[in-house]
Amino acid sequence: MIGERLYDLRKDAGLTQDELAAILNINKHSISSYEREKSEPPDAIKIGIAKYFHVSVDYLLGLTDDPNVYSTQNNILRLPSKLPAQARESIQDYASYLTHKYLSSDQSATKK
Secondary structure, three states: OHHHHHHHHHHHOOOOHHHHHHHHOOOHHHHHHHHOOOOOOOHHHHHHHHHHHOOOHHHHHOOOOOOOOOOOOOOOOOOOOOOOHHHHHHHHHHHHHHHHHHHHHHHHHHHO
């Protein structure tokens, strides 16, 4: 299961096996072997894959179909994994704008 999930995540991110191997600091043959289910990555590599792609290890292992990382924080907005980096930056800029706008209006309302 991890091979199929790894392949899909890598392709969705537009990465080659070489690029992902460099990110994870392993060799391309390891990525190929994991994707073809010829070998299983060690736990440290599974964690690295999960962190890089912002998915849970349970998702990688096929224990759940929900890729979301477990979190106890309520203020997280999950964005689609295929969302381009420029769109993510725009969302962050807009969130900063809204934070400034509403915090400023709250402070001016308390001064009156």
